[in-house]
Amino acid sequence: MDTHEPSGAPEPIRIFVTGGTFDKEYDEIHGRLYFRDTHLPEMLRLGRCRLDVRLRTLMMIDSLEMADTDRTLIVENCRKADEARIVITHGTDTMVETARALGTAGLGKTIVLTGAMVPYAFGSSDGLFNLGSALSFVQVLPPGVYIAMNGRAFAWNRVRKNTQTGVFEDIP
Amino acid sequence: MDTHEPSGAPEPIRIFVTGGTFDKEYDEIHGRLYFRDTHLPEMLRLGRCRLDVRLRTLMMIDSLEMADTDRTLIVENCRKADEARIVITHGTDTMVETARALGTAGLGKTIVLTGAMVPYAFGSSDGLFNLGSALSFVQVLPPGVYIAMNGRAFAWNRVRKNTQTGVFEDIP
Amino acid sequence: MDTHEPSGAPEPIRIFVTGGTFDKEYDEIHGRLYFRDTHLPEMLRLGRCRLDVRLRTLMMIDSLEMADTDRTLIVENCRKADEARIVITHGTDTMVETARALGTAGLGKTIVLTGAMVPYAFGSSDGLFNLGSALSFVQVLPPGVYIAMNGRAFAWNRVRKNTQTGVFEDIP
Amino acid sequence: MDTHEPSGAPEPIRIFVTGGTFDKEYDEIHGRLYFRDTHLPEMLRLGRCRLDVRLRTLMMIDSLEMADTDRTLIVENCRKADEARIVITHGTDTMVETARALGTAGLGKTIVLTGAMVPYAFGSSDGLFNLGSALSFVQVLPPGVYIAMNGRAFAWNRVRKNTQTGVFEDIP
Numbered sequence: 001m002d003t004h005e006p007s008g009a010p011e012p013i014r015i016f017v018t019g020g021t022f023d024k025e026y027d028e029i030h031g032r033l034y035f036r037d038t039h040l041p042e043m044l045r046l047g048r049c050r051l052d053v054r055l056r057t058l059m060m061i062d063s064l065e066m067a068d069t070d071r072t073l074i075v076e077n078c079r080k081a082d083e084a085r086i087v088i089t090h091g092t093d094t095m096v097e098t099a100r101a102l103g104t105a106g107l108g109k110t111i112v113l114t115g116a117m118v119p120y121a122f123g124s125s126d127g128l129f130n131l132g133s134a135l136s137f138v139q140v141l142p143p144g145v146y147i148a149m150n151g152r153a154f155a156w157n158r159v160r161k162n163t164q165t166g167v168f169e170d171i172p
Numbered sequence: 173m174d175t176h177e178p179s180g181a182p183e184p185i186r187i188f189v190t191g192g193t194f195d196k197e198y199d200e201i202h203g204r205l206y207f208r209d210t211h212l213p214e215m216l217r218l219g220r221c222r223l224d225v226r227l228r229t230l231m232m233i234d235s236l237e238m239a240d241t242d243r244t245l246i247v248e249n250c251r252k253a254d255e256a257r258i259v260i261t262h263g264t265d266t267m268v269e270t271a272r273a274l275g276t277a278g279l280g281k282t283i284v285l286t287g288a289m290v291p292y293a294f295g296s297s298d299g300l301f302n303l304g305s306a307l308s309f310v311q312v313l314p315p316g317v318y319i320a321m322n323g324r325a326f327a328w329n330r331v332r333k334n335t336q337t338g339v340f341e342d343i344p
Numbered sequence: 345m346d347t348h349e350p351s352g353a354p355e356p357i358r359i360f361v362t363g364g365t366f367d368k369e370y371d372e373i374h375g376r377l378y379f380r381d382t383h384l385p386e387m388l389r390l391g392r393c394r395l396d397v398r399l400r401t402l403m404m405i406d407s408l409e410m411a412d413t414d415r416t417l418i419v420e421n422c423r424k425a426d427e428a429r430i431v432i433t434h435g436t437d438t439m440v441e442t443a444r445a446l447g448t449a450g451l452g453k454t455i456v457l458t459g460a461m462v463p464y465a466f467g468s469s470d471g472l473f474n475l476g477s478a479l480s481f482v483q484v485l486p487p488g489v490y491i492a493m494n495g496r497a498f499a500w501n502r503v504r505k506n507t508q509t510g511v512f513e514d515i516p
Numbered sequence: 517m518d519t520h521e522p523s524g525a526p527e528p529i530r531i532f533v534t535g536g537t538f539d540k541e542y543d544e545i546h547g548r549l550y551f552r553d554t555h556l557p558e559m560l561r562l563g564r565c566r567l568d569v570r571l572r573t574l575m576m577i578d579s580l581e582m583a584d585t586d587r588t589l590i591v592e593n594c595r596k597a598d599e600a601r602i603v604i605t606h607g608t609d610t611m612v613e614t615a616r617a618l619g620t621a622g623l624g625k626t627i628v629l630t631g632a633m634v635p636y637a638f639g640s641s642d643g644l645f646n647l648g649s650a651l652s653f654v655q656v657l658p659p660g661v662y663i664a665m666n667g668r669a670f671a672w673n674r675v676r677k678n679t680q681t682g683v684f685e686d687i688p
Contacts, residue, residue, distance in 0.1 A: 133219075
């Protein structure tokens with residue numbers, strides 16, 4: 001059965017953190033953006049999230065700096081994870097590439113990638129909205145790889161990021 | 173078919189606003205909480221939401237003050253709406269009652285109620301997380317009435333609000 | 345000499361916390377505003393304040409609930425304090441009354457009362473602006489009792505709160 | 517008389533905006549910090565500031581990029597301004613240099629420079645605290661040039677920025 005309707009005792013969900021704008025912070029001594037610790041625990045607290053979520057930081061990098069070895073690490077961690085439902089926080093610039101690596105790996109799990117256009121550390125971030133969105137999609141979508149951005153879930157092979165507008169859209 | 177997998181051109185989604193803590197503001201002249209305009213448009217902008225969302229404010233009240241006539245108004249608006257997918261923002265105190273009124277009405281639509289424990293106007297609100305969550309559930313769940321809180325979706329007849337902890341949980 | 349121009353090693357400044365809207369928080373279980381701990385330490389950190397500040401919470405109440413005994417407590421604490429420069433955070437509703445009690449006590453110290461129209465816990469608070477303002481006035485003004493609100497410093501006997509607008513103004 | 521004690525009808529205060537971290541914003545399309553419009557009006561509204569403030573943006577640049585011509589522009593604008601009390605928002609990296617240019621110009625006005633270590637657009641900014649601080653110092657300090665940071669006012673020729681800690685301190 002494809003549908004996953006709500007029932008008691010939600011399945012565990014794995015969250016893999018890889019960095020991206022989602023987790024960037026402002027380094028006031030050097031006047032630049034950088035990574036420290038992930039804000040995921042704080043965001044889950046803010047959302048009063050009562051899911052059985054297991055968090056693991058795989059890396060904290062800008063996705064423009066991801067190499068094949070990084071993507072392989074992500075795929076292998078998804079493969080080895082006990083959980084069948086996985087959310088991955090990721091930079092938006094190459095999110096589609098990582099989604100492709102996961103999609104072609106055929107892992108048979110429900111995997112949702114999400115990120116943010118504005119760092120969570122800012123007041124005007126889409127991070128919290130996207131996190132709520134991704135955690136919901138991952139509970140109800142059938143096995144496959146998806147990108148959750150702008151309120152929507154896109155199948156991994158039917159989406160691109162419009163670099164002019166910063167919005168994710170269907171490939172026609 | 174029950175499943176609703178992602179595809180292009182998302183269906184329109186109706187959002188009915190009824191108030192609740194979600195939309196409360198601080199009245200600095202009188203030192204109390206009150207309602208002005210809904211923050212939904214601002215929240216959808218913050219989330220960079222690209223869904224086809226239609227917004228309508230039905231009322232702006234604390235759900236503890238809802239009467240049967242208010243609930244009837246909500247049910248009738250859901251019935252008459254063109255959209256088959258509806259999100260309702262609502263106070264958490266009597267969200268289950270309104271969900272019951274909708275559930276027993278058997279409207280054949282996917283209806284998701286959500287709210288917030290802390291006003292969006294505060295820095296520490298769960299509002300944005302819950303909105304992202306509800307908008308995602310409503311796109312994928314089969315027809316029925318649900319409550320989206322704490323990262324989960326509950327069927328309307330299997331949930332209660334724990335008034336000690338402020339958390340929504342399954343009825344055992 | 346009346347003027348106090350800047351020099352090295354600033355004098356210690358005492359901050360007495362009495363509550364008021366400045367420190368109110370939202371109680372999500374009961375849906376109301378209440379007091380927990382003061383936010384002063386967090387606000388001083390945010391402002392990267394490097395003054396020699398000593399903090400003490402005298403009470404945490406809405407100033408509408410202040411009685412003579414509370415005002416007497418504030419006056420006596422100011423009298424006994426080692427510091428010659430004191431900031432008091434206070435509800436705005438009866439800030440003028442407490443300023444009068446202090447002014448007529450003739451303590452010979454520089455005392456500045458301040459507060460906020462919107463709780464610091466909200467995103468749209470004047471609290472941080474007023475704190476920066478009060479801490480600056482207290483370093484430079486000659487002995488006397490003042491109210492620092494709306495960017496200005498008012499002598500205690502020449503100010504009132506306009507309850508229509510929530511703004512502090514000169515008594516003509 | 518040197519002291520400027522509070523009285524009715526505050527003198528007009530000129531604010532010159534020059535940019536700096538104070539006003540930086542996050543450009544989500546290119547993932548970098550940049551300048552758009554100054555946040556000063558919004559910050560004055562947040563602080564419920566009732567001073568007679570006149571705002572003018574002279575430039576919006578990182579102070580590391582300031583050249584002598586920029587500093588000359590600032591000095592000349594201060595000289596020609598009708599107001600005797602002036603606040604200048606400025607990047608912290610070369611604030612001391614601009615203060616020196618103003619100090620040696622001997623304009624006979626009270627001029628206070630301030631800035632922020634973290635952009636106001638972030639949730640954790642010292643901007644609002646520093647603005648309240650600077651606007652208060654400028655009303656009460658005698659003619660001279662000062663830097664208002666970290667809650668203190670420093671005479672222009674007795675201060676430096678500690679680039680390790682990001683804190684302003686006295687020159688021993």
